Amino acid sequence: MRIGKRMRTIPATQLERFDDIEQTLRDLYPGPEHDHEYQAAIEAAATYLIDAPAPPDAWTMRSASRGNTESAAVVETWSTQLDAVLGPVAEQFRRARAVAESTTAAARTLAILAGDDGLTEVASAQRFGVDRTTLRRWRGKNDRKTG
Numbered sequence: 001m002r003i004g005k006r007m008r009t010i011p012a013t014q015l016e017r018f019d020d021i022e023q024t025l026r027d028l029y030p031g032p033e034h035d036h037e038y039q040a041a042i043e044a045a046a047t048y049l050i051d052a053p054a055p056p057d058a059w060t061m062r063s064a065s066r067g068n069t070e071s072a073a074v075v076e077t078w079s080t081q082l083d084a085v086l087g088p089v090a091e092q093f094r095r096a097r098a099v100a101e102s103t104t105a106a107a108r109t110l111a112i113l114a115g116d117d118g119l120t121e122v123a124s125a126q127r128f129g130v131d132r133t134t135l136r137r138w139r140g141k142n143d144r145k146t147g
Helices: 012-028 032-051 058-065 069-116 121-128 132-138
Strands: none
Touching (some): 032 069, 058 069, 069 121, 121 132
16 A cells, blocks of 8 residues: 555555554545545544554553553553544544634634624635635623523
């Protein structure tokens, strides 16, 4: 499988798991409008199945949680190795979330100001690519009947 610019091979022991997650991802991200999401997800899955270390057995995990220091060391080593696989995407996700939160705050502020100046909720919702309910929530309106 091509991951980025490199060809990588899913280990034979992980092929069934890859096939299972591939079907799940096809169901989650159907159609061409979700192709970018599917591609990112399938590359992440392949990277994980190729690079992630094998987890400790259940007994070792349980033993570590009960305070066994030898088991805890094994679990800690595994966790550290796993962080090398998860870390880059986790960091990218944190940065993307911060950008999304900042952009949402700016959009919300502009929607409020434009609405105060007379832009309709429908027109504002269309401009920002949100539904009218989201826009109303941004403006502090509550559509629920109290009573």
